[in-house]
Amino acid sequence: MKLSEIFKDAPDIEVSGLYTDSRSVKENGMFFCLDGIMTNGHKFIKQAVKKGAKTIVHSEDIKTFLDDVVYIKVENVDTALNQVINKFYHYPSEELKVFGVTGTNGKSTVTNIIKDIYDHFAPCGYIGTISIEYKNVKMQPNLTTPDAIFLNRTLRDMVDDGVKAVALEVSSHGLEQHRVDAIDFDIAVFTNFTYDHLDFHGTIENYFHAKSKLFSNLKEDGISVLNVDDPKYTELANVCHGKVVTYGIHHECDYLAKNLHLSMKESSFTLVHKDKVYPVTTNLVAEYNIYNLLAAIAAIVESGIEIEEVLKYVGTIDQIEGRLEIIDEGQPFNVIVDFAHTPDGLEKIFQFATSITPEDSSIIAVFGSAGRRDVDKRKVFGEVASKFCDTIILTEDDPRDEDPREIANQIKSGIQGDARSIYIEDRYGAIRQAIEQANPNDTVLVLGKGDEVFMYREEGRSPWVGDHNAAREIIRRYYLGSSIS
Numbered sequence: 001m002k003l004s005e006i007f008k009d010a011p012d013i014e015v016s017g018l019y020t021d022s023r024s025v026k027e028n029g030m031f032f033c034l035d036g037i038m039t040n041g042h043k044f045i046k047q048a049v050k051k052g053a054k055t056i057v058h059s060e061d062i063k064t065f066l067d068d069v070v071y072i073k074v075e076n077v078d079t080a081l082n083q084v085i086n087k088f089y090h091y092p093s094e095e096l097k098v099f100g101v102t103g104t105n106g107k108s109t110v111t112n113i114i115k116d117i118y119d120h121f122a123p124c125g126y127i128g129t130i131s132i133e134y135k136n137v138k139m140q141p142n143l144t145t146p147d148a149i150f151l152n153r154t155l156r157d158m159v160d161d162g163v164k165a166v167a168l169e170v171s172s173h174g175l176e177q178h179r180v181d182a183i184d185f186d187i188a189v190f191t192n193f194t195y196d197h198l199d200f201h202g203t204i205e206n207y208f209h210a211k212s213k214l215f216s217n218l219k220e221d222g223i224s225v226l227n228v229d230d231p232k233y234t235e236l237a238n239v240c241h242g243k244v245v246t247y248g249i250h251h252e253c254d255y256l257a258k259n260l261h262l263s264m265k266e267s268s269f270t271l272v273h274k275d276k277v278y279p280v281t282t283n284l285v286a287e288y289n290i291y292n293l294l295a296a297i298a299a300i301v302e303s304g305i306e307i308e309e310v311l312k313y314v315g316t317i318d319q320i321e322g323r324l325e326i327i328d329e330g331q332p333f334n335v336i337v338d339f340a341h342t343p344d345g346l347e348k349i350f351q352f353a354t355s356i357t358p359e360d361s362s363i364i365a366v367f368g369s370a371g372r373r374d375v376d377k378r379k380v381f382g383e384v385a386s387k388f389c390d391t392i393i394l395t396e397d398d399p400r401d402e403d404p405r406e407i408a409n410q411i412k413s414g415i416q417g418d419a420r421s422i423y424i425e426d427r428y429g430a431i432r433q434a435i436e437q438a439n440p441n442d443t444v445l446v447l448g449k450g451d452e453v454f455m456y457r458e459e460g461r462s463p464w465v466g467d468h469n470a471a472r473e474i475i476r477r478y479y480l481g482s483s484i485s
């Protein structure tokens with residue numbers, strides 16, 4: 001594309017690509033100087049030019065102008081970037097039905113359910129923590145919500161590949177850092193709001209404000225799908241732009257689940273919508289997943305698909321990797337791998353474990369807490385776990401450059417009552433200990449990493465076998481004593 005097609009009165013030079021990182025700039029690229037947390041893109045103009053940048057978009061004054069480079073000064077580089085992205089990639093999100101899902105917990109689950117169901121009607125993509133997926137493409141993401149350039153390039157690829165809708169996980173970081181400012185959202189979904197990410201946002205108010213941007217910035221004919229049972233519902237409803245629809249279990253709402261029956265294998269409930277009742281049976285288990293399912297059903301129905309059609313597919317939703325993943329190798333006790341990594345997420349999975357574990361049996365939980373992230377939640381993890389668990393095995397979970405034993409001690413400081421806790425640094429060893437000590441009917445919970453097959457250590461991201469693979473292998477090899485196929 002020509003620079004003159006992007007900026008009025010600019011020279012007629014070719015722009016080959018858009019970049020915010022000087023290290024990845026290519027010949028004839030346009031480099032945007034963003035001010036970040038660690039550093040400032042304005043410092044890397046020389047490097048960007050050396051790598052081939054011919055246009056620099058900046059907001060700060062430039063001391064030395066380099067030859068053969070076009071400098072474009074703007075008021076706000078983030079705003080300019082998002083406007084240019086849309087021109088450069090030809091407004092891809094306007095050609096898609098875009099579902100944006102935000103909230104503390106449940107984003108991956110709700111987006112995956114939306115994709116799973118919507119795919120029955122038209123090809124739907126998914127972008128989030130677990131993967132980036134559409135048609136035959138499946139990629140491992142670096143972030144939950146990708147940076148704006150990558151995100152819009154991917155959406156353009158989706159459109160060109162015939163994809164009609166996308167379910168996008170929208171993190172509070174992504175909202176705060178303008179990663180989704182170029183996206184034309186049709187439906188914005190709110191799951192819930194509890195404590196998380198205060199290391200980044202500083203205060204709970206800032207965290208909520210970041211989340212609420214998805215709804216307050218929605219277009220006039222956009223639709224917000226809100227959890228009526230969440231304490232933040234009213235506050236959020238007040239800032240929503242466009243139509244608001246609600247879902248829930250405990251308050252009157254547009255998509256109401258009543259008469260819940262929950263078991264280890266499936267859940268059923270009566271869905272009340274527009275004075276009609278629909279019996280629903282789903283393979284999703286645990287009450288919080290009823291909320292996730294309601295959010296997805298509401299979003300898809302509001303996007304224009306008949307409710308009767310949508311409900312045909314809720315019984316066979318694909319297992320979402322690492323989310324309440326039941327590991328069944330024939331052992332006489334429950335083993336569940338789950339991505340719970342917030343106090344509320346932990347509480348919810350412990351409640352589920354309590355509901356499936358006989359009173360005279362034990363709940364054994366294996367978990368840690370991430371290094372360099374939300375230090376204050378560690379003690380709370382201990383408090384929550386000790387309310388529900390008989391044995392707590394503390395272990396490493398993305399320690400980064402922190403000492404995992406010190407993190408475990410901070411979790412331990414919250415443990416109260418009779419719960420027994422031990423520390424086994426090696427995560428594989430910790431899972432093995434839990435499985436070897438489990439008695440029939442006990443429940444073993446392996447929490448915090450979900451489907452992740454990497455671990456952030458001091459030296460960076462290193463491979464990890466994955467909790468689900470570790471649990472399966474340990475059950476077969478050490479518990480059942482059979483060889484691995």
Ligand SMILES: CC(=O)N[C@H]1[C@@H](OP(=O)(O)OP(=O)(O)OC[C@H]2O[C@@H](n3ccc(=O)[nH]c3=O)[C@H](O)[C@@H]2O)O[C@H](CO)[C@@H](O)[C@@H]1O[C@H](C)C(=O)N[C@@H](C)C(=O)N[C@H](CCC(=O)O)C(=O)O
Binds near residue numbers: 172
């Ligand atoms: C805290 C955070 O979100 N940081 C993101 C942010 O980094 P930053 O603001 O520190 O950027 P910076 O390093 O100061 O650099 C400023 C600018 O200079 C540029 N630069 C920098 C160095 C250089 O040599 N050349 C250069 O051009 C950078 O590309 C950037 O444009 O902008 C970067 C570029 O887009 C992101 O890669 C980076 O994500 C980091 C890697 C990250 O780990 N983010 C996590 C916390 C995150 O966003 N997580 C949420 C999900 C959370 C959840 O729900 O669990 C997510 O959406 O993934």
Ligand SMILES: Nc1ncnc2c1ncn2[C@@H]1O[C@H](COP(=O)(O)OP(=O)(O)OP(=O)(O)O)[C@@H](O)[C@H]1O
Binds near residue numbers: 192450
């Ligand atoms: N609706 C919910 N309410 C409370 N907890 C939930 C809910 N849905 C999922 N969880 C818990 O949170 C964990 C993470 O779920 P999920 O990956 O869907 O959330 P997320 O918001 O995408 O998290 P992240 O952005 O950190 O990946 C689950 O493994 C489960 O323990």
